[in-house]
Amino acid sequence: xxxxxxxxxxxxxxxxxxxxxxxxxxxxxxxxxxxISQTGRYAEPAGRMVNSYKLYVDQVNAGKGWNGKKIDFILxxxxxxxxxxxxxxxxxxxxxxxxxxxxxxxxxxxxxxxxVLERYKYPTMAPGASSGIIWKKGRKYLFxxxxxxxxxxxxxxxxxxxxxxxxxxxxxxxxxxxxxxxEGAVEWAKKLGLEVVLxxxxxxxxxxxxxLLQKIKARRAxxxxxxxxxxxxxxQIRQLRELNINLKIFAGxxxxxxxxxxxxxxxxxxxxxxxxxxEPKPAIxxxxxxxxxxxxxxxxxxxxxxxxxxxxxxxxxxFGDAVAKAGSADRDKVWKALxxxxxxxxxxxxxVDDTNLNQHEGxxxxxxxxxxxxxxxxxxxxxxxxxxMPNWKERGKN
Amino acid sequence: MADAEIALDIQNLKxxxxxxxxxxxxxxxxxxxxxxxxxxxxxxxKTTTFNLLTGVLAADSGEVLYNGENIVGLRPYxxxxxxxxxxxxxxxxxxxxxVFENMLSASSMKVPLREARARAEQLMEFVTxxxxxxxxxxxxxxxxxxxxxxxxxxxxxxxxxxxxEPAAGVNRTLLNNLLxxxxxxxxxxxxxxxxxxHDMNVIMNHCEKVFVLDYGVKIAEGLPEDIQTNxxxxxxxxxxx
Amino acid sequence: xxxxxxIRSKYWLALFLVAAYTVPFGIGIYTDNxxxxxxxxxxxxxxILNGIMQGGVYAMFAVGLTLIFGVxxxxxxxxxxxxMLGAYLTWMFFFYVGIDPLLALFLTLPIAFVIGVLIQKxxxxxxxxxxxxxxxxxxxxxxxxxxxxxxxxxxTDYRTIPYAPDALQxxxxxxxxxxxxxxxVMASFISISVFFFLKIHRIGKAIRATAQNADVAMVCGxxxxxxxxxxxxxxxxxxxxxxxxVSIQFGFNPETGVLYTLQAFAIIVLGGRGxxxxxxxxxxxxxxxxxLISFMIPNGTAMVEIASYGMMVFVLLIRPRGLMGxxxx
Numbered sequence: 001x002x003x004x005x006x007x008x009x010x011x012x013x014x015x016x017x018x019x020x021x022x023x024x025x026x027x028x029x030x031x032x033x034x035x036i037s038q039t040g041r042y043a044e045p046a047g048r049m050v051n052s053y054k055l056y057v058d059q060v061n062a063g064k065g066w067n068g069k070k071i072d073f074i075l076x077x078x079x080x081x082x083x084x085x086x087x088x089x090x091x092x093x094x095x096x097x098x099x100x101x102x103x104x105x106x107x108x109x110x111x112x113x114x115x116v117l118e119r120y121k122y123p124t125m126a127p128g129a130s131s132g133i134i135w136k137k138g139r140k141y142l143f144x145x146x147x148x149x150x151x152x153x154x155x156x157x158x159x160x161x162x163x164x165x166x167x168x169x170x171x172x173x174x175x176x177x178x179x180x181x182x183e184g185a186v187e188w189a190k191k192l193g194l195e196v197v198l199x200x201x202x203x204x205x206x207x208x209x210x211x212l213l214q215k216i217k218a219r220r221a222x223x224x225x226x227x228x229x230x231x232x233x234x235x236q237i238r239q240l241r242e243l244n245i246n247l248k249i250f251a252g253x254x255x256x257x258x259x260x261x262x263x264x265x266x267x268x269x270x271x272x273x274x275x276x277x278x279e280p281k282p283a284i285x286x287x288x289x290x291x292x293x294x295x296x297x298x299x300x301x302x303x304x305x306x307x308x309x310x311x312x313x314x315x316x317x318x319f320g321d322a323v324a325k326a327g328s329a330d331r332d333k334v335w336k337a338l339x340x341x342x343x344x345x346x347x348x349x350x351x352v353d354d355t356n357l358n359q360h361e362g363x364x365x366x367x368x369x370x371x372x373x374x375x376x377x378x379x380x381x382x383x384x385x386x387x388x389m390p391n392w393k394e395r396g397k398n
Numbered sequence: 399m400a401d402a403e404i405a406l407d408i409q410n411l412k413x414x415x416x417x418x419x420x421x422x423x424x425x426x427x428x429x430x431x432x433x434x435x436x437x438x439x440x441x442x443x444k445t446t447t448f449n450l451l452t453g454v455l456a457a458d459s460g461e462v463l464y465n466g467e468n469i470v471g472l473r474p475y476x477x478x479x480x481x482x483x484x485x486x487x488x489x490x491x492x493x494x495x496x497v498f499e500n501m502l503s504a505s506s507m508k509v510p511l512r513e514a515r516a517r518a519e520q521l522m523e524f525v526t527x528x529x530x531x532x533x534x535x536x537x538x539x540x541x542x543x544x545x546x547x548x549x550x551x552x553x554x555x556x557x558x559x560x561x562x563e564p565a566a567g568v569n570r571t572l573l574n575n576l577l578x579x580x581x582x583x584x585x586x587x588x589x590x591x592x593x594x595x596h597d598m599n600v601i602m603n604h605c606e607k608v609f610v611l612d613y614g615v616k617i618a619e620g621l622p623e624d625i626q627t628n629x630x631x632x633x634x635x636x637x638x639x
Numbered sequence: 640x641x642x643x644x645x646i647r648s649k650y651w652l653a654l655f656l657v658a659a660y661t662v663p664f665g666i667g668i669y670t671d672n673x674x675x676x677x678x679x680x681x682x683x684x685x686x687i688l689n690g691i692m693q694g695g696v697y698a699m700f701a702v703g704l705t706l707i708f709g710v711x712x713x714x715x716x717x718x719x720x721x722x723m724l725g726a727y728l729t730w731m732f733f734f735y736v737g738i739d740p741l742l743a744l745f746l747t748l749p750i751a752f753v754i755g756v757l758i759q760k761x762x763x764x765x766x767x768x769x770x771x772x773x774x775x776x777x778x779x780x781x782x783x784x785x786x787x788x789x790x791x792x793x794x795t796d797y798r799t800i801p802y803a804p805d806a807l808q809x810x811x812x813x814x815x816x817x818x819x820x821x822x823x824v825m826a827s828f829i830s831i832s833v834f835f836f837l838k839i840h841r842i843g844k845a846i847r848a849t850a851q852n853a854d855v856a857m858v859c860g861x862x863x864x865x866x867x868x869x870x871x872x873x874x875x876x877x878x879x880x881x882x883x884x885v886s887i888q889f890g891f892n893p894e895t896g897v898l899y900t901l902q903a904f905a906i907i908v909l910g911g912r913g914x915x916x917x918x919x920x921x922x923x924x925x926x927x928x929x930x931l932i933s934f935m936i937p938n939g940t941a942m943v944e945i946a947s948y949g950m951m952v953f954v955l956l957i958r959p960r961g962l963m964g965x966x967x968x
Contacts, residue, residue, distance in 0.1 A: 453857070453858075454857070454858060473857065473862070474858045475857050475860045475862045477858075478859065478860040479860055490854070490855045492851040492852065494847070494851060495844070495847060499844055502841065502844060503845060503856070505841075506860055507841060507842070507845075553859075554860060
């Protein structure tokens with residue numbers, strides 16, 4: 001019901017806007033278009049991305065611009081809806097005639113919009129999408145920047161092997177992103193010689209995991225690889241404690257990365273592993289320009305940038321480099337530059353393969369004393385991981 | 399008898415169900431302190447009239463004066479609380495409540511519980527159901543259910559009691575028993591009783607006054623023996639010839 | 640004839656239930672999810688105990704639904720939303736005022752009762768006794784409204800209340816969450832109290848009388864509109880109590896109520912619509928079979944919902960009265 005309402009609204013918006021937008025963009029500007037969720041369920045993470053875009057555009061416009069041209073940044077709201085997003089990108093391309101576009105937030109919306117971008121041959125950065133499947137459809141114009149879902153559990157499974165775990169259980173919500181994360185986890189387990197004793201899905205909104213966890217215990221799993229969001233990850237770790245099931249590793253994906261995970265769960269959250277694309281820790285990650293970016297972001301918005309903010313800033317950095325290399329904002333030239341160039345951003349090096357995938361290496365962190373500490377890959381780890389997790393009975397006594 | 403006080407003054411009462419005129423301008427006066435009968439062929443509107451009098455159905459028009467007050471439009475429990483109580487053609491007791499609970503359910507919340515209990519005990523004694531006080535209503539025989547419903551109708555000590563076919567499905571002994579109780583109420587306590595009944599013996603032997611309905615209209619009233627010979631009544635019952 | 644069909648349907652239902660409980664074991668053995676050792680038996684026991692604990696709480700709020708249905712013949716599809724509302728009320732008292740979730744019941748239950756009375760007065764009184772579709776639509780609308788209001792205030796974020804996180808060790812390998820046990824004890828206490836209220840108290844008797852036959856209740860002097868209000872208030876209180884007990888175990892967001900509505904439906908169909916004890920038994924039975932499915936069938940957790948609603952449909956087909964419901968007339 002909500003969806004159709006948004007749809008109608010989107011139509012209405014597109015229709016009313018149509019006659020007025022025959023803008024011609026002055027030659028001394030590069031127009032950059034994006035439709036992203038400023039309202040709806042994705043508003044929070046997408047908002048952080050918008051923050052970074054605005055920061056970057058203002059910084060560049062205050063300086064030399066892109067090849068001496070200022071950026072004209074056009075920002076639209078897709079209301080977290082796929083259909084609306086498609087309409088808005090059509091509009092950006094055919095009516096606003098923007099020079100370049102940036103992708104929306106979420107894998108689902110990006111996958112839908114990618115078809116439009118492909119049709120009009122718009123080279124586009126996709127910092128809001130992490131589903132590997134998007135790049136398995138032979139697309140040429142959408143560029144990946146962050147680690148794909150298949151690699152979210154890479155670190156956790158490496159750690160599991162390193163501490164001598166033999167049997168792992170993989171569970172996940174029954175939806176696109178967790179399924180891909182699980183698929184990747186199975187691959188990595190196979191590569192590293194771990195036995196997957198259980199691989200199951202559960203429906204969205206599942207809150208009671210006791211029987212599933214008991215089954216994991218019955219199967220003698222030593223580690224639980226949970227391809228989950230916040231609510232399910234929180235419920236699982238909590239119920240492991242309630243059932244006094246002692247595992248060596250509990251690895252979530254995006255859930256443990258949220259500050260409220262440690263806050264709401266207290267000491268139950270301790271020792272949990274999670275995945276992040278990036279953390280605002282310049283002393284450890286040592287990426288060029290990172291410190292300055294973090295400082296500028298914090299100054300303007302009052303909080304540290306999270307990985308959403310980092311990766312979106314990085315994607316504009318890449319665009320800037322590509323425009324410089326191409327010598328203009330000509331889309332064909334920019335596309336060629338993106339396909340071949342190699343550069344470094346605030347979140348790390350960037351170079352795509354034939355399928356437009358960048359090999360960004362994410363990081364695995366562990367919650368220790370309520371803080372997220374990077375523990376993998378080793379070369380950028382803050383502290384050594386503390387695993388296996390201590391038994392529940394031995395906790396909370398200090 | 400002509401100047402007997404009036405318990406219930408029914409004026410031009412009407413109730414249509416779509417095109418069917420169930421009660422069509424019915425007018426009669428129920429005398430106070432007597433046992434009266436309401437008869438008529440099947441479908442003549444007797445039960446509908448009962449339902450109108452007790453508020454189970456809302457009348458389309460007309461008046462029912464009870465103690466000088468028009469009770470048309472009042473809710474059933476409001477009418478009940480004014481002292482009009484009834485039983486049903488097919489007994490309607492609470493099958494999943496015990497006999498005692500059935501009795502208590504008909505007491506006003508305003509009556510102290512102890513009083514209500516005492517009253518229930520007394521009435522169960524009166525209809526000889528004391529031994530079955532813990533039995534579920536659904537487990538009683540039909541006759542016992544009838545007694546229970548009758549006793550329940552007396553819980554609040556009503557002044558006017560409407561009985562819908564008390565004789566139906568009841569054996570002779572029990573019926574006589576029931577009629578004794580009814581007479582007892584009228585003679586000892588001065589209650590007004592209005593009975594709808596098919597069993598002419600009951601009507602002829604126990605009622606002081608009889609009203610005859612046909613097609614929702616009162617066609618005759620009078621003493622039982624007069625009614626028996628009334629031509630209109632005979633025609634209503636045996637058809638026009 | 641009718642008696643015979645009646646008895647036959649009872650046997651069919653019993654047969655169906657036995658089959659339903661056997662299937663998870665069968666599939667479990669077939670797929671190597673059943674191990675014949677002591678450890679596994681302990682795990683199974685844990686799962687069943689958890690199911691019972693869970694069922695106790697579900698049963699409690701399902702009773703609210705059954706009460707409303709029994710008394711007014713109204714299917715309140717906003718019941719789960721009241722459960723969700725209860726979770727948020729508890730959460731608010733916990734985080735803003737710092738009141739223990741169980742003590743908060745002393746505040747949330749009266750609030751819930753008032754909410755129930757208001758719902759009755761403003762919405763349901765107008766439609767009770769009318770066509771069955773109208774109250775269904777009205778409560779459906781009410782449910783959506785509650786969801787959107789809560790969403791507007793609290794966003795769609797999941798919330799949890801950290802409460803009694805540890806396990807209670809029953810034996811070496813059987814552990815049950817403390818919060819689960821506390822919830823079960825509270826739910827049982829509340830269910831039993833309400834049961835005795837209905838059984839013994841005069842208002843309770845009047846509620847039962849109205850449920851059995853509103854027409855008779857009316858001519859026996861019961862102001863059924865008072866009874867409707869009390870019933871609605873009581874049902875809302877049961878839902879909110881359910882929400883409080885759910886909130887200390889699980890995360891919740893504005894949309895979780897829908898699940899609880901469906902759960903409550905499955906329970907009252909199984910137990911028998913309008914039947915109090917039936918709902919309690921149905922709640923426990925349903926939660927246990929859900930746990931068994933999740934525990935023994937591969938990918939069983941994903942099938943739990945299909946299984947419980949499948950069960951609901953089958954019960955309706957075999958014996959619409961469910962386990963203990965009154966005969967349809």
